[in-house]
Structure formats: C-alpha cells, structure tokens
Amino acid sequence: MKKILIMCPQIIRKIFAITILTFALPIYAEEDTSKIINNYIQCLNAKTFLMDGTCRKIRNWIAEKTNYYQYDEIVETLVNVVGVQTYYYDGVKTTKKDKTQCENNKGLQGFYDPSRRTIVICSNNFETSGEARLVMQHEIVHAAQHCYGGTLSRNSMLKALYFRQPPISDDFETVLELYPKGEWVNELEARAGLMSGLVIDYATLLYLSCRENN
Numbered sequence: 001m002k003k004i005l006i007m008c009p010q011i012i013r014k015i016f017a018i019t020i021l022t023f024a025l026p027i028y029a030e031e032d033t034s035k036i037i038n039n040y041i042q043c044l045n046a047k048t049f050l051m052d053g054t055c056r057k058i059r060n061w062i063a064e065k066t067n068y069y070q071y072d073e074i075v076e077t078l079v080n081v082v083g084v085q086t087y088y089y090d091g092v093k094t095t096k097k098d099k100t101q102c103e104n105n106k107g108l109q110g111f112y113d114p115s116r117r118t119i120v121i122c123s124n125n126f127e128t129s130g131e132a133r134l135v136m137q138h139e140i141v142h143a144a145q146h147c148y149g150g151t152l153s154r155n156s157m158l159k160a161l162y163f164r165q166p167p168i169s170d171d172f173e174t175v176l177e178l179y180p181k182g183e184w185v186n187e188l189e190a191r192a193g194l195m196s197g198l199v200i201d202y203a204t205l206l207y208l209s210c211r212e213n214n
C-alpha cells in the first residue's frame with residue numbers, strides 16, 4: 001500500500017509528461033523547411049535538450065518525413081549556421097584552386113579546409129551521386145573536430161550520443177599509410193562514422209561540437 005502511494009505521483013507525473021509531449025509533437029507542413037530548422041536549432045540550444053524528447057521528435061521528422069531536397073537543405077543550413085561553408089565541385093562558390101585540386105587528384109572525394117572552415121565536395125570524382133552524402137558526412141566530422149578542438153569522442157556527452165561503439169575502421173591500414181601520425185585518431189574517427197549513419201545526426205554533431213567548445 002505504502003509503495004503504491006509513493007509510486008502514484010510518479011505515474012501521474014509520467015502521464016502528464018507524456019500528454020504534454022504528445023501535444024507538443026510538431027506537425028509540419030511539407031513547405032515548412034525554415035520552421036523545422038528554427039524549431040530544431042531552438043531545441044538544441046536549450047540546456048535541457050537531453051532530457052526532453054522534442055529534439056528527437058523533430059530529428060525523426062527530418063529523417064523520415066522530409067523529401068530528399070528538403071532534407072539536404074536542412075542539413076546544409078545546420079552546417080552553415082555554425083560558420084562552416086559547403087561547396088560542391090560544380091557550385092558557383094567553389095574556387096579555381098579547389099577545382100584544380102579535385103581535378104588533379106582523381107582519388108580525392110572531398111576535403112575540409114580548416115583555414116576557410118570550408119568543406120569541398122569533389123563531385124567530379126564520383127561514380128554515383130549517392131557518394132556525395134557519404135563524403136559530406138565524413139568531412140562534417142572533420143569540421144566538428146576542428147570546431148571542438150580535437151577528437152570528439154573525448155567528450156562524454158558527444159560520445160554517449162553518437163559514438164557508442166569505439167571508432168574502429170576497415171581503413172585502419174590506409175590511414176596509417178597515407179596520413180601523418182598526428183591525424184590518425186581524427187581520421188579514424190571520421191571514417192568510422194556515427195551509430196545512426198544519418199547525415200542529420202552528423203550535422204547535429206557538428207552543431208553540438210561547436211557549442212561544446214564555448
């Protein structure tokens with residue numbers, strides 16, 4: 001009896017919280033791209049974002065309910081909002097130097113230039129268009145590492161949210177062979193990828209990494 005009495009307020013609180021969350025569940029129209037972005041950023045900015053499920057709900061909406069172009073637009077905005085630029089080989093903003101670098105190195109799929117805080121995607125070197133998103137994900141991790149000031153999985157919150165598995169990569173030998181020793185850990189982390197494998201989570205990781213550094 002005593003136990004039931006003690007449990008009751010908890011149950012009531014839980015039901016109350018679920019009711020609030022259900023009503024707070026965002027329902028967006030297809031054209032509400034900027035509203036979705038604003039709500040998501042607002043939610044990530046809240047100190048309590050880990051405790052309430054709103055961010056996850058908006059993130060799920062982005063991942064499941066948006067169309068291909070809308071999804072890309074949201075990801076790109078989230079990346080740009082922290083000051084990181086994203087240029088594609090064919091894009092108007094890509095510099096001549098970037099293009100030459102992409103053209104002269106057929107194995108180069110993309111790179112992050114920390115001095116300009118710019119991700120360049122060498123789309124000229126792809127066989128399928130789907131590769132662009134994977135390369136973007138990889139370079140976003142480098143941008144996040146730069147923003148945070150080192151390996152991201154050192155941060156307990158980022159690690160718990162995105163790196164539940166240790167960053168082990170098939171590319172281990174390649175990395176050791178092609179990269180200077182000082183870049184090994186960051187390169188392996190970027191190649192290992194995130195648990196979810198979703199580009200929206202990469203963009204969110206970048207957003208949070210920049211915030212964690214402040």
Ligand SMILES: [Zn+2]
Nearest residue numbers: 138142187190
């Ligand atoms: Zn890399």
